Amino acid sequence: MRSFSDSYRDAGVNIEAGYEGVKLMSAHVKRTMIPGVVSDIGGFGGLFAPDFAGMKEPVLVSGTDGVGTKIRIAQLMDKHDTVGIDCVAMCVNDIICCGAKPLFFLDYIAIGKNEPEKVATLVSGVAEGCVQSGCALIGGETAEHPGMMAADDYDLAGFSVGIVDKAKVIDHNTMVPGDVIIALPSSGIHSNGFSLVRKVFDVEHADLSVYSDELGRTLGEALLEPTRIYVKPVLRCLEAANVKGISHITGGGFFENIPRCLPEGLTAKIDKGAIRTLPIFSMLQSKGNIPEHDMFNTYNMGVGMTVIVAKEDADRAITALDCGAYVIGEIVSGDERVTLC
Known part of the structure; x- marks a missing residue:
């Protein structure tokens, strides 16, 4: 039996649109696959097996951020394929400051009305940012917020995890x-x-x-x-x-x-x-x-x-x-x- 809920849709949340969004973004996510990725998108968590070869004391480094109100410019221009790059950049540019190489990224999209094509376009920018930084997009979340956000409104945030050998942390x-x-x-x-x-x-x-x-x-x-x-x-x-x-x-x-x-x-x-x-x-x-x-x-x-x-x-x-x-x-x-x- 397929998953659907007419009652939830009447309340403003279309779970089927969410499934369609995942299907549309899959090609973008595949562009980011690097050695170490264990899981595909759609699970409860993103799995990654880091390579510790050559490291004596591997240290994980994490960073999180969002795009901020620059998103309003994207909304006014109806151009949504680049703010995902911003989202990745704000995280990976932070963790490289201590010498860590980014391994993977996860995003979070809150949106007033889930339009699968728009969500996929947003994720295409995230994927491009991951490609530019050499990390994998291993998961994320899209949350539809009717009544809290206007239908055309959305916000985008995420986080990245990187790795560095403790001896190579910048002193x-x-x-x-x-x-x-x-x-x-x-x-x-x-x-x-x-x-x-x-x-x-x-x-x-x-x-x-x-x-x-x-x-x-x-x-x-x-x-x-x-x-x-x-x-x-x-x-x-x-x-x-x-x-x-x-x-x-x-x-x-x-x-x-x-x-x-x-x-x-x-x-x-x-x-x-x-x-x-x-x-x-x-x-x-x-x-x-x-x-x-x-x-x-x-x-x-x-x-x-x-x-x-x-x-x-x-x-x-x-x-x-x-x-x-x-x-x-x-x-x-x-x-x-x-x-x-």
Whole structure:
């Protein structure tokens, strides 16, 4: 007997739509399969058998996050195939900061009305993020929330688990004055500060499809640009150089995120003139009349991640990163944590 419930459907939940969504997303999930995946989607839990070969003390590292109110831009543009990349990026970019390689990812979609095609499109973005970061999508959950969310509304979150040998966890205590700070370019605003973005650009009433000469594309395209995933470049860098610190520049910008890898008594001295700021940030600052400090305390300003290495390792690290990385500052003695000069 097939599974259905007319009573539940009358209450606003269509379980058959959920089954159809799983069927439609299966092809996307298959793209992410890597060695270690034991189970297929549809079970009560995702199974993964990690390879501990060559590790003396394997340590699991986990990270969880969501896309935030950037999702509203996707809803206004009716474009749902990229926010899944953001969801994965916000998790895997965090766990790579301690040197861990992501193994698998699970997502959670809460939606007002379960439209199988839309859910499958959302998952296609999640799968693409997993492919970019080399991890497997081994499960997830879609929850229909009638009466709590509008029919077209949804939210997307998830978490990732990675692994690192304890001896290879990045040791921040090796950092000394004279070490250099390398910037890994961002693709745009990524997934932070969108409450302010939406206010400044009045996105509920703006025409996001209008082409901007300053941006070289429409405002909507610039705002919806997916978060860049740094896993593979950083893994290459970890093999090539002695990395002393990594920071994912997310919410809180430079002032909150860079100090998270700095030992006491050291300051990150950033050369503002060296930063390759993207046009979207200049437009946002100008239109919103936002103070410079607030911009650097909210947004990545074109720097999605920083890597700290010894000065003599800088060229080797930049070559290994192979993503347009460049030096933006150095570590100095002091208690200010971050200075922009």
